[in-house]
Amino acid sequence: MTDIAHHIPDALLASYVAGSLARPFAMVVAAHVSICEECRANLAAHETVGGALLHDFEPISVSDDLRDRVLGHLDDPFLAEPARPHGNPTYPAPVVEALGDKPPRWRSLGPGAKQCILEAGKAGSVRLLHIAPGFAVPDHTHGGLELTLVLQGAFTDETGRFGRGDLEVADDDLEHTPIAEQGMPCICLAATDAPLKFSSFMPRLLQPLFQI
Amino acid sequence: ATSFSEQTEWMLKVRDARDRTAFASLFDHFAPRLRGMLMKNGFGAAQADDVIQDVMLSVWRKASSFNPERAEVSGWIFQIARNRQIDVIRKERRPMPEDLAMPESTDIDGEQVLGIEQEVQKLRSAIARLTPDQRDLVQKAYLGELTHSEIQAETGLPLGTIKSRIRLGLERLRFEMKGER
Ligand SMILES: [Zn+2]
Ligand SMILES: [Zn+2]
Known part of the structure; x- marks a missing residue:
């Protein structure tokens, strides 16, 4: 926990507190804070x-x-909020919750890469990525903001090294190729607010199929 | 005994003794401010009243999770209010971090609580010193009216000292949790 080197920038935290951050990013923020x-x-x-x-x-x-109404309701019976699932050594609580307390169902994304989409909608998408050691996340550029939180293993790209708990914040300017380190497969939680555009690795025609 | 702010004293009486008079004092203090915030945020009178009712009842029902060593009453209530507003506006629940366990003992580290209150005072005076334009921007940011890229990371507010004070509270909790095992 103390080894985390890449944290959440203040503007994103303020936006999360204010509730203006789109759900996919809010999930990544909640997972990192956990x-x-x-x-x-x-x-x-x-x-x-x-x-x-x-x-x-x-x-x-x-x-x-x-005032009378509120004071008059103090004795009302109320349902305690259902207990929320705990995190496990790989998946923080908000991810366990999004997975419905089940293991991820991985779908292949090409050689060495799999994904499990947690949510996808107008506000963007959030997914788990599973990258085999030495393999790259498909080469891509961004239409908007991308947050990537490492949950297991590590990756490196043009901007540095990211291990368990590290958060990479990438915007539309960044074209990067994250490569999983040797050792354990790298599992990340990744959120985007716009479809990723692949620069070379995968034909763009395949994008709708993979929802990436 | 140490003297905490009125709001902290009321909240602790609600938490530890289910004290209705203290709760009524909290209501009288916060409900009009919540109303000011909600109307500024574009809520109509009736909708604002519904949110105020939900928020104040949550304060009563969730009082056991209030920890003055990690949060100040206004901030704790602000967060409940924002969550409720998001529920109402977007019809969705915001993903939340895993809850931390509450300390077993109810002894309060008075120095830590006073430390947080002092930081809050500093923050309030820093906000009071902002120009009207700056204050408006900070209000917009925390009321969800700016996107994250519109929020300037540098607001000129002394967040660093509050951050380190709250961190002390978390470290104390971690220390206690270890001691229990
Ligand atoms: Zn961090
Ligand atoms: Zn990227």
Whole structure:
């Protein structure tokens, strides 16, 4: 946990706290925070900013009716929120939750690469990638933001080395080729807000098939 | 005894003694501010009242997960309110980090709690010193009206000291959890 070198930038944390971050990215942020104490503290700091703002908002009086209603509900029985699954040594809790507490169902993406799509929609997509040692994530450029969180093993690309817990933030300028290190297969949680465009590895015709 | 802020005292009475008078004080303090925030955020009066009701009842029901060594009351309530607003606006639940266990003992490290409160005071005065334009931008950012790329990482707010104070609270928790095993 202490070896994490690449953390969540402040603008993304603030955006997560505000709730303006699209769901696929929010999942990656929640997964990283689940295993990174530093970012957990930073997240709480941003919540504190929100609290300071709340404290300073011009109060607008509320009706006695609302006050009575709320105080009158204190004895109501209520359903406790269902217990959320715990993370395991590979998958942090938000990923276990997205997997429905089952192991991932991998689909081949070509030589040495598999994926398991967790969510895909208008807001973007989030998937698990499984890259065999020495293999590359298919060469691609981005239409927008891409967050990649390493859950097992490690990869290196033009920008550096990323091991367990490290988060790579890539935007449309970056053309990179992440290659899995020798040893364990590299498993990543990757979110994008736009379809990835493959530059060479895979014909673009195949994209709809793989939903990437 | 150490003297925490009124809000912290009320919240601890709610958490530890299910004290209704303390809860009513929390309501009187926060409900009008929540209303100010929600209306600024474009909520109509009736919808704002529904959200305020849900948020304040969550404060009552989830009080056991409030930990003053890691969070300050306003921030804790702000987060509950944002989550509820996202539920209402987008009809979806935001992915959340794994919950940390609560410490077994209810002893409070008063120095740590006061430390967080002091940091919050510093933050409030830093916000008060912002120009109206800057403050407007910070409000927009934390009310979800800016995209992450529009949020300037450098807001000029003294986040570094709060971060390290909250980290101390997390480290203490980790230390306690180890001790239990
Ligand atoms: Zn981190
Ligand atoms: Zn990429």
